[in-house]
Amino acid sequence: MTATPSEAEGPLTGRQLDALRTTYPAWDIHFRVDAPGAARWTAVLLRPVSARLSAQGVRQRIGCSDAITLASALAHQSSLLHNNRATNG
Numbered sequence: 001m002t003a004t005p006s007e008a009e010g011p012l013t014g015r016q017l018d019a020l021r022t023t024y025p026a027w028d029i030h031f032r033v034d035a036p037g038a039a040r041w042t043a044v045l046l047r048p049v050s051a052r053l054s055a056q057g058v059r060q061r062i063g064c065s066d067a068i069t070l071a072s073a074l075a076h077q078s079s080l081l082h083n084n085r086a087t088n089g
Helices: 009-022 051-055 067-088
Strands: 027-035 038-045 061-064
Touching: 009 067, 027 061, 027 067, 038 067, 051 067, 061 067
Parallel strands: none
Antiparallel strands: 027 038, 038 061
């Protein structure tokens, strides 16, 4: 069951979703309710992940149970991507 944030959790979820999408535009971020009380936050990187990036820990898809955990995971992924760019010129 896919729900809009207002149906599932109220305005806070919508604000969290907007903040994540604004902060991490390289990711396709969604909020979904699978069952009552079982929400899922997902992010899919909008660019391909090479074998080298994957070996460095970059993931194509991330799933978390809340927005704060997803934000933390996305911050880590962004640092891995940034470090890769810095070392490859």
